[in-house]
Amino acid sequence: MIAPGRVFRNESVDASHEHTFYQLEGMMVDREVSVAHLIYFMKTLLTAIFHREVTVRLRPGYFPFVEPGFELDIRCLICGGPGCAVCKQSGWVELLPCGLVHPNVLLMSGIDPDQWGGFAFGLGLTRLAMMRYGIEDIRLLQGGDLRFLSQF
Amino acid sequence: MKFSYNWIREMVPGLDVPPRELMRLITTKTAECEGLEEVGGALANASVARVMSIEPIGEGHNRKALVETRRFGTKTVVCGAPNCRAGMLTAYIASGVKTIDGVESDGMLASGRELGINSDHSGIVELTSEELVAADSVIEVDNKSLTHRPDLWGHHGMAREVGAITRRPLRDPVRLGLLPAAPGVIGVQIDDLALCPRYSALVFENVTVQLSPLWLQYRLEAIGLNTINNIVDVTNYVMAELAQPMHAFDADKLRGDTIFVRNAWPGEWITALNGEKYELAGSNLLITDSAGPIAIAGVIGGMDSSISEGTKRIVLESANFQAASVRKTSVALKLRTDASMRFEKSQDPLNTVRGLARAVELLQQVSPGIRLVGGVSDRKAEFKPPAPIEVTVDWLNRKLGRKVSAAEVRSIFESLEFGVRETASGRFSVTVPSWRATRDVSIKDDLLEEVGRMIGYESITPQAPLIASVVPPANPSRLYHRRVRAMTAAQGFTEVYNYSFVSEEMIAPFGFAPSGHIRVTNPIASDQTMLRTSLLPAIRKNILDNSRRLDAFRLFEIGREIHPRGEGLPEETPHLAAAMYERHGDGRAQLFELKRLAECLMRGCEVRPAAPRPFEHPERAAVVGWRGQEIGRLFEFHPSLGIEGRAAVLDLDLAVMERLDDQEIRYQPLRRLPTSAFDLSVVANVREPAGAIERRMADAAGSNLAEIEFVREYTGAPLPEGRKSVSYRLTVGAADHTLSSDEAAAIRNRVIEALQREGFELRI
Numbered sequence: 001m002i003a004p005g006r007v008f009r010n011e012s013v014d015a016s017h018e019h020t021f022y023q024l025e026g027m028m029v030d031r032e033v034s035v036a037h038l039i040y041f042m043k044t045l046l047t048a049i050f051h052r053e054v055t056v057r058l059r060p061g062y063f064p065f066v067e068p069g070f071e072l073d074i075r076c077l078i079c080g081g082p083g084c085a086v087c088k089q090s091g092w093v094e095l096l097p098c099g100l101v102h103p104n105v106l107l108m109s110g111i112d113p114d115q116w117g118g119f120a121f122g123l124g125l126t127r128l129a130m131m132r133y134g135i136e137d138i139r140l141l142q143g144g145d146l147r148f149l150s151q152f
Numbered sequence: 153m154k155f156s157y158n159w160i161r162e163m164v165p166g167l168d169v170p171p172r173e174l175m176r177l178i179t180t181k182t183a184e185c186e187g188l189e190e191v192g193g194a195l196a197n198a199s200v201a202r203v204m205s206i207e208p209i210g211e212g213h214n215r216k217a218l219v220e221t222r223r224f225g226t227k228t229v230v231c232g233a234p235n236c237r238a239g240m241l242t243a244y245i246a247s248g249v250k251t252i253d254g255v256e257s258d259g260m261l262a263s264g265r266e267l268g269i270n271s272d273h274s275g276i277v278e279l280t281s282e283e284l285v286a287a288d289s290v291i292e293v294d295n296k297s298l299t300h301r302p303d304l305w306g307h308h309g310m311a312r313e314v315g316a317i318t319r320r321p322l323r324d325p326v327r328l329g330l331l332p333a334a335p336g337v338i339g340v341q342i343d344d345l346a347l348c349p350r351y352s353a354l355v356f357e358n359v360t361v362q363l364s365p366l367w368l369q370y371r372l373e374a375i376g377l378n379t380i381n382n383i384v385d386v387t388n389y390v391m392a393e394l395a396q397p398m399h400a401f402d403a404d405k406l407r408g409d410t411i412f413v414r415n416a417w418p419g420e421w422i423t424a425l426n427g428e429k430y431e432l433a434g435s436n437l438l439i440t441d442s443a444g445p446i447a448i449a450g451v452i453g454g455m456d457s458s459i460s461e462g463t464k465r466i467v468l469e470s471a472n473f474q475a476a477s478v479r480k481t482s483v484a485l486k487l488r489t490d491a492s493m494r495f496e497k498s499q500d501p502l503n504t505v506r507g508l509a510r511a512v513e514l515l516q517q518v519s520p521g522i523r524l525v526g527g528v529s530d531r532k533a534e535f536k537p538p539a540p541i542e543v544t545v546d547w548l549n550r551k552l553g554r555k556v557s558a559a560e561v562r563s564i565f566e567s568l569e570f571g572v573r574e575t576a577s578g579r580f581s582v583t584v585p586s587w588r589a590t591r592d593v594s595i596k597d598d599l600l601e602e603v604g605r606m607i608g609y610e611s612i613t614p615q616a617p618l619i620a621s622v623v624p625p626a627n628p629s630r631l632y633h634r635r636v637r638a639m640t641a642a643q644g645f646t647e648v649y650n651y652s653f654v655s656e657e658m659i660a661p662f663g664f665a666p667s668g669h670i671r672v673t674n675p676i677a678s679d680q681t682m683l684r685t686s687l688l689p690a691i692r693k694n695i696l697d698n699s700r701r702l703d704a705f706r707l708f709e710i711g712r713e714i715h716p717r718g719e720g721l722p723e724e725t726p727h728l729a730a731a732m733y734e735r736h737g738d739g740r741a742q743l744f745e746l747k748r749l750a751e752c753l754m755r756g757c758e759v760r761p762a763a764p765r766p767f768e769h770p771e772r773a774a775v776v777g778w779r780g781q782e783i784g785r786l787f788e789f790h791p792s793l794g795i796e797g798r799a800a801v802l803d804l805d806l807a808v809m810e811r812l813d814d815q816e817i818r819y820q821p822l823r824r825l826p827t828s829a830f831d832l833s834v835v836a837n838v839r840e841p842a843g844a845i846e847r848r849m850a851d852a853a854g855s856n857l858a859e860i861e862f863v864r865e866y867t868g869a870p871l872p873e874g875r876k877s878v879s880y881r882l883t884v885g886a887a888d889h890t891l892s893s894d895e896a897a898a899i900r901n902r903v904i905e906a907l908q909r910e911g912f913e914l915r916i
Contacts, residue, residue, distance in 0.1 A: 006652070010676060019676045020651055028617065035604060036553025040614035058609035059180045060601065062300040068601030070609065071184065100551065103597055117551065144648045144694040146705055 001027045004125065015137045021126040027101065029111065029118035035068075038098060038119040042072055046095070049128070050077065057092065066099025066120055093131075096123045153298060154189075154375040155310050157289040159393070163311035163323045171289035174314065181605045182313045183297040183304060191374045192268040192287040194245055199223035200284050201244035201261065206236060209253045216255050219244055222282070230257035235275035242276045243267055243284060269370040270379060277366060285370045295493075302497040303587040306395030316567035316606060325393060330512045331505065336529025338403075338467055339410030345533035347437050348413045348449065350472040352504040352532075355403060355525040356515065357465045359383065364518055377490070382518040383459045383466060386511055388490070395499060395587075396470055396507035397491035399439075399447060401457045403465035408442030411467070411529075413449060420445055423455040424487075436481045437473065450478035450495040451487055465525075470508045472501040475591075498590035501535060538589045540571070543596040545578040551600050554612045564606045565599075629726070632810045633710055636728055636753055643749050645708040645730055650690035652714065653680035658689040661793050663766040670716050683714040683722070687729040688767070688803065692789065695733050695799045703797075704734040706745075710806070726806040728753075728784075731799060739788055739798030743772060746786055746802040750776050754809055759786055761841055767793060771839065776804065783809050827858050827885030828896045833915040834907060838867065838876045845878055845912070852906035853899050856891065859883040877915055 003025045011019045028041065039058065046054045055075035063069040074095050076087035083089035098121035103113030105120075126141060133152075135141070140148045157174070161167045169177065175185040201221040208215050214232045221227055221244045229244070230252040236242075245266065246259045264272035269285055293304070303309030308325065315322040337355050342348045363369070364385040372379050377388050387398040416432035422445040423429050430448065432438065437449035447453040450473035459466065478495040482488050508528060515522050545558045558578055565572045571583030584593045592598065641647060655678065656666050669682035684690065687709050698705055708730035715723045730749055732742040747759050757778045762785070764773035769788035776784040784804035789795055834845050842862065850860050863879040871877060884899050885891055891899075904914055 008652075010674065012676070019680075020653075028619075030617065030619070032550060033617065034551055034553030034615070035609065036612050036615035037617040039609070039612060040616050043614055057180065059184070060182060060297075060605045061184075062297065067595075067597040068604050100597070100600075103595065142649050142651060144650060144690070144697060144707075146646055146648075146698050146702065146707060149648060149707075150646045 001029075013139060015139065018126065018138045018142070020142060021124065021138075024123040024125055025120070026123070027118055027120040029101065029106070029116055031116060033100070033117040033119055035100065035119075038070075038100070038121075041119070042096075042098060042121060045123075046074060052077075058098075061097055061099070063097050063099060065102050065105050066097075067102045069097065069099035072096050072098050072121070095127075096121055098122070153293050153295055153305060155291045155293060155307060156371060156374050157291060158286060159288075159307045159371060159375075160311045160314055163308055163325060164315045164318070164320050165323055166320060167314065167318060169318055171291065175291050177317050178291070178293070178310075178313065180608065180610070181317050182310075183301070184294040185291050186294050187292040189290045189292065190287065191290055192285065192370065194262065194267050195269070195285065195287040197246045198262065198267060198284060199244050199246070200279060200282050201227075201242055203236060203238050203240050203242065203261075205238050206231075209255055212253060214253050217261065219261065224259070227258045228256070229259055229261055230255050231261045231276065233261065233263065233275040235278065236261060241279040241282075243279065264366070264369070269366060270373045280365060283367075285367050288370075288374055290374055299497060300592050302494070302499045302590055302592075303395060305494045305497060305499075306391070307393050309395055309587065312569065316564070319567065322569075326506045326510050327513060328506065328509045330509045332524055332527045334527035337409075337526035338529050340529045340531040341410055341412050342531050343412070343414040347415075347474045347477050348471060349474070349535075350501040350504050350530070350532035351411070351413055352470045352508055352528050352530045353411060354468045354470075354508050354512070354528055355465065356468065356522050357403075357525050358521050358523045359464055359466055360519045360521065361459060361461050361463050362519075368514075368518060381459060381461075383463070383515070386514045386518060387468070389514060390470075390507045390510050391490060391494065394503060394507050394510060395494055396503045397450065397494050397499075398507055398511060399453045399469040399491075400459050401446060401453070401467040401469065402459055402463045403467045404463070405457045406441045406446065406467065410442065411446075411469075412438075412440045412442075413471075414438060414440065416445070422446075422448060424448065424452045425455055425458055426452065426487075427455065428487075430485055430487075433484065435477075435484070437477050439469065439471075448481060448485070448487075449473050451482050451485070451492045452489050468508060468511055470504040470511070472499055472504055475499075500587040500590055501532065502586040505530065535586075537586075538584050538594065540573075540581040540583045541594075541596050541599060542575075543580050543582060543599050545580075547596070548600055548603055551597075552604055552607075552612060553615055554607070556603060556607055560607070561603055564603055567606075568602060570599075570602070628814075629810060632813065633726065633806060636806060636809075637710055639752055640708045640728065640730055640749065643706075643745075643752065645706045645749075648691075648694050648707050648709050650687065650694070650709055650711065651680060652684055652712070654682050654684045654689050655679040656681065658693065659686075661692070661767060662686070662689055664689075668716070670714060670722055684711075685713050685715055686803075687711050687713065687727050688801065691729045691731050691801065692793055692795070692799075695731060695789075695795055699733055699735065699795065699797060699799075702733075703736065704732075706730070706732045728802070728804045728806055730802045733795070733797060733799045735797035737798065739772075739800060742798065742800040743786065743788065746800055750784070750786065750802055750804065753804065754778050754783060754813065757783065759841075759843055761844075764790075766790070772800070774841075776802070778809075778812055781808065781812060783812065823858065823885060823887070825885060825887075825890045827883050828891060828893075829881055829883040830896070830900050831863060831879055831881050832900070832903060832907075833866075833877050833879040835871065835875055835877050835913040835915060838874055840876075842878050845907075846880060848907060848910060849880060849882065849903050852903040853882060853884065854902070856884050856886050856895075856899060857882060858885045 007023045011017045057073050058070040061069045061071035073092035076093050078084050078086045081091040083091050087093050101118035101120050106113040157171045179185045199221040201219040204218045206215045206217045214230050217231050219227050243262045245262045249258050261276040264270035264277050298304045312322050340351045361381050364382045369379045379385050383400050391397045416436045416438050420432045438445045439447035439449050446457045473495050475496050475498040478492050482492040562572050569585050573581045575581050675681040710728050712724040750757050759774045762775040764770045767790050772788040774786045786802050789799045861881045863881050866877040
């Protein structure tokens with residue numbers, strides 16, 4: 001299942017925060033779904049998006065609808081790892097939250113979590129676009145200013 | 153949340169992973185570290201020093217001091233601090249030789265701020281022992297990554313993680329044996345054990361209130377907590393170490409001999425430690441004495457019963473409050489404190505007495521002669537230990553997609569202090585420790601995370617999932633919108649993305665009733681209170697904004713109108729709103745361009761004049777239809793909308809269009825017989841819609857009309873002012889025979905007569 005669309009969040013708007021943005025949500029459900037499958041899928045998806053091999057790493061992250069939950073980082077595409085301003089000298093850029101689907105989410109949908117499992121992720125399209133075009137102020141995207149919009 | 157590396161190392165003896173590497177390990181296995189800060193950097197070149205003698209230099213406040221340092225031998229320094237005196241024990245920094253007031257000063261005596269251990273700069277530090285604190289590294293962890301981990305709001309919890317990650321044993325700083333078995337001397341009465349599952353208290357006498365020793369000040373200042381006095385500092389120290397917030401009351405300022413935990417009564421208020429007065433509501437949980445509020449439970453203490461220099465006896469509170477209740481009160485009072493932040497995360501009720509035991513030990517160190525009065529007063533709900541969770545190694549392996557041995561699984565759980573019992577080969581019964589059981593860990597999937605993060609997700613080899621290959625469901629709407637977007641963009645329109653929210657101010661010029669909109673319960677801003685039922689208010693704003701900078705432009709949006717329905721979810725209708733603006737000119741060309749866009753999007757659509765809506769130009773409003781079905785509107789904005797210049801809009805319902813567009817194309821056999829064509833020019837009022845003339849011609853021509861085509865429009869001499877000439881080419885032919893010239897002429901005459909009957913003049 002893949003669902004791109006406009007999403008909303010209770011957030012005060014400033015240069016890097018918006019209450020309205022775009023997200024690509026994805027989920028896979030099957031009899032046997034593992035963390036190894038999730039990593040494979042995310043690597044493949046991101047390689048296709050960035051048109052080059054990306055290195056990913058998972059670290060613990062808390063999101064109530066997945067368990068375990070992860071923050072997925074990619075190796076910084078600007079510096080390649082040693083650290084730069086974009087990755088705040090860490091060599092990694094936090095890209096997307098993901099995880100194995102929480103059994104309660106499956107139950108809610110009438111799916112037996114003892115028989116089925118899944119992984120889920122949410123990719124911030126707005127953020128990707130900002131990274132791609134070097135846009136430093138998120139408000140430009142919904143500001144309706146043709147001097148900005150007509151550049152694309 | 154800031155963590156002191158030295159503090160963690162106190163509880164993980166022998167920890168040899170350097171701070172930066174530890175930060176990386178914590179980030180990949182526990183919680184996101186955001187930064188590393190070195191504190192007390194000057195301590196590397198510092199030494200304890202005793203001032204042997206001082207003598208004045210000249211007129212100023214500087215004096216020459218002879219000091220005996222432990223690390224660097226005897227030195228002569230110049231010091232301007234008012235508290236510098238012979239015999240005192242202070243700190244010396246080997247900062248190099250400098251000449252001050254004509255005296256060579258080899259190094260300097262340092263204040264707390266110069267050493268980087270506190271913010272005191274009123275004089276040089278006064279040491280009470282020959283020990284000087286060491287430089288430290290402070291790791292800052294993102295609070296958002298700790299929301300589900302009440303235990304990580306204290307150093308001991310983080311030390312447990314560090315111990316598990318580095319496979320080193322954890323030292324518990326708490327010695328419960330310090331708590332006397334005697335009954336407590338202060339009464340505790342709790343109204344609702346759901347809101348306050350536990351309240352533990354201890355009474356002390358013979359208290360000395362003074363500044364904390366430097367090591368204690370340094371610990372607190374390093375992680376961003378202010379130092380107040382030894383008593384308050386101990387409560388903060390215990391909070392920072394064990395995640396158990398505590399509060400100290402001046403026992404002599406309490407009225408009665410019982411502490412009550414209850415909701416506020418009408419009209420109650422309290423002046424808090426921050427000096428602010430808070431009016432309390434019934435939902436606020438309070439700590440009171442027999443006369444009234446002494447603290448807002450889990451948030452902040454009261455001013456009246458606070459510790460002061462003269463305090464001789466104290467009541468030490470170590471309690472547990474319901475997370476939701478503390479959160480609500482803290483939000484309502486707009487008061488977030490170190491205590492409320494921790495209680496919001498569902499703290500462990502078993503931790504209260506541990507906090508008291510630790511405080512006893514610390515108070516004895518920092519308040520010499522302090523004595524306990526009685527034992528712990530402890531009121532609590534009944535706590536049921538959580539049921540053990542069954543998990544198999546096989547299930548863990550399948551979920552992780554990697555083999556982990558039973559021994560490794562056991563060792564991970566044990567290092568995190570979970571109870572583990574192997575009930576069968578490869579099957580564990582796992583007991584969750586109380587500090588992880590309040591919210592975080594309750595099912596086997598939670599245990600999966602413990603194992604996964606500790607083995608390290610990087611140790612899992614990516615593996616392609618096996619997926620049944622099926623045709624994915626089509627999403628025709630998405631494709632249709634993409635086509636509309638591409639077509640509109642190809643005509644030179646720039647896409648805008650507007651918010652789904654509008655304000656009353658935005659819709660007022662359009663005459664839309666606010667009641668027809670869905671309201672946002674908690675709007676983010678005052679101009680985003682309702683969901684839009686039309687794209688037009690935002691399009692108008694786009695036009696107003698851009699017309700300040702540009703003389704002409706075209707833009708469009710594809711977005712959803714959101715209309716409330718009687719019940720259930722609202723109806724969301726996708727629309728295209730395309731707009732053209734020109735500051736100068738009469739705006740006619742824009743209307744034609746937008747009409748052309750409509751024709752490009754929906755071949756064969758028609759534009760008919762229509763009664764204007766309040767925001768439409770009275771003479772320039774039309775309905776766009778296709779085979780009798782309305783698909784949208786074409787209009788110019790009414791001058792009252794405040795747009796300087798002319799702005800025209802094409803507003804189309806994409807849901808209807810997609811449905812109509814879906815009709816299958818049926819092939820029409822090609823005409824085999826020749827056709828003939830003739831041109832007609834009609835003189836009409838300039839306001840007469842060409843489409844209306846065309847329809848009249850087509851009707852009159854009848855079934856043998858093969859095609860009617862607009863040729864040109866003309867205004868100017870010799871036509872009088874206000875008249876135009878519109879020319880059409882009509883192609884005629886029959887399906888079953890070639891029309892004779894007489895038949896063709898008859899059709900032509902029929903058309904001419906029909907138009908003349910309607911009062912049109914023909915230029916033949």
